[in-house]
Amino acid sequence: MLFAEIIHPKKFKRKAIKCKECGLTYPKKEYSSLFSNYKLKYFYVKDMDGNQLICHNCLFDLLKRLSFGEPVKFVVVSEEHEYIIEFYPENYLTEFLEGENEGYKEEDSMDDFLRDLE
Numbered sequence: 432m433l434f435a436e437i438i439h440p441k442k443f444k445r446k447a448i449k450c451k452e453c454g455l456t457y458p459k460k461e462y463s464s465l466f467s468n469y470k471l472k473y474f475y476v477k478d479m480d481g482n483q484l485i486c487h488n489c490l491f492d493l494l495k496r497l498s499f500g501e502p503v504k505f506v507v508v509s510e511e512h513e514y515i516i517e518f519y520p521e522n523y524l525t526e527f528l529e530g531e532n533e534g535y536k537e538e539d540s541m542d543d544f545l546r547d548l549e
């Protein structure tokens with residue numbers, strides 16, 4: 432199962448944060464404000480190549496690649512919670528299976544998905 436750890440701006444040490452997949456880069460200060468407004472989250476994802484730093488769009492694209500068209504479960508780790516989430520590749524819907532927001536089914540808004548991760 433894929434583990435994705437939320438990167439909190441206050442704990443990120445460098446001046447700028449960059450997605451390894453798409454290159455999306457923000458100064459830490461800007462990331463902090465986008466993060467607080469639920470517009471953007473970066474994650475550390477463990478895969479075969481080790482720890483990758485990627486943005487939430489690339490996380491979903493990665494899940495889609497891993498899914499082979501079937502729903503796929505993944506884990507999001509935040510400071511206080513651990514969520515088991517099911518991802519539906521055909522429409523990018525997510526469903527929280529365990530942890531906070533259990534059973535909450537999300538309709539295509541990435542903002543809402545980001546909002547539900549504390």
Ligand SMILES: [Zn+2]
Pocket residue numbers: 450451452453454455485486487488489
């Ligand atoms: Zn990206």
